Amino acid sequence: LAHLAESVVFDPIDVPTHENPYPAYQRLRDQAPVYHNPDRDFWALSRHADVMAAEDDWQGYTGKFGVDLDDTSNQFGDGVPPKGFFLGYDPPRHTVIRKALQGKFLPRGLKELEPMVREKCQQLVEQFIDTGSTDIAEGFATPFPDLVFAEVIGFPRDEHPRLSRLLRTALLRDLVNLPAPFIPQESVQAGLELREALKQIVAARRSDAPRDDLIGRLLAARPDDQEIPDEEIVGTLMFVFTAGTEEVTGVITNALRLLAEHPEQRALLVDEPDRIPAAVEEVLRYETIVQHLVKRPTRDIELHGQTIPEGARIVLLYASANRDDRVFEDPDRFDITRRGRGLASFGGGIHRCLGAPLARLEARVALEELLPRMPDYRVSGPIEWSQRVNFRGLRHLPLEWN
């Protein structure tokens, strides 16, 4: 294994690998399950069991120095981890912030949200459905989660479009023009403007009547009898706004592309819409939206005969875990009738995605509303992947239908 491992190369900051990472993941799993890339200065775990064991061990692996290879997470504010970026927190503060937000995302909270989610979805669909063609990424899969999440957070309605524009600009990355910076200047600027706008919104809400949205919950929380400081509330909102939107664009665009490529499976969904939730699970597995996150071990790790030193950057490859044939039968086959278990797409342990139920709800509603109205759609032009290093979703997906 050690001899084979030397010939395996994995570089996620490489455009062809970014566009099709799966052959590289398979080589990692089979030949180099503990992989080291000295040039980029990271290690990688690729097998399902290893990735999920690391996820379950928050004391052994921390996100507090940043969770990505391009330092995006440290752009959320001052400090490492930035205030409010609780994916990078350890307990006890992690528990406090997560608990303050949690209720909105539990089944009861979600049940209350569904009518609003469906209404936003229908309003957008009305705008383009009769034209017979649209770039569904731009015209639907981007604004839909932004509008939903702006409601959940509690942003003033007249500010939704501006906040959404700032958010999406802040998330732009440039992989193609390296060694130019990954994070373009306009995106840094948009991030700063977004933070400033959130600061003003939070300050204004301090003097308003209490409301039951995410801002209201953070303002009302009294962990250890202390208010959460504004700076940390702003950072938390900044983080959840990014975590709760583009990922959903990813699942919707991936679903529509995969179903166009598998028209017989799409026809099955049109006839039997009860299968949509299972189809969403398969989309989440087959094209893992958050391909990886980085964590650092708090001690030396011995695994498969190798030692990963304390403090090293370890890339946890959720996308590879989801294609591991040790867990999923025939993993490279897209099959919406699969009854899989062990989905790695939302991570695990104490940081397991807080928004997974909302993401599933939005994806289901999107397919329930779109498929009956454009059952025969096809991809009508070139698609374009997002260039965020660890992200799998489309920025452009032109569709046509009759």
Ligand code: HEM
């Ligand atoms: C399909 C869409 C989504 C995917 C694939 C996704 C994926 C992930 C992943 C992989 C993590 C890291 C888990 C870990 O470190 O173990 C995470 C964390 C998180 N996600 Fe999501 N996410 C999605 C949608 C959402 C939505 C809609 C929200 C809205 C609230 C959200 C909020 C969060 C938050 C707050 C965390 C950090 C939780 C913590 O540190 O305790 N995500 N997500």
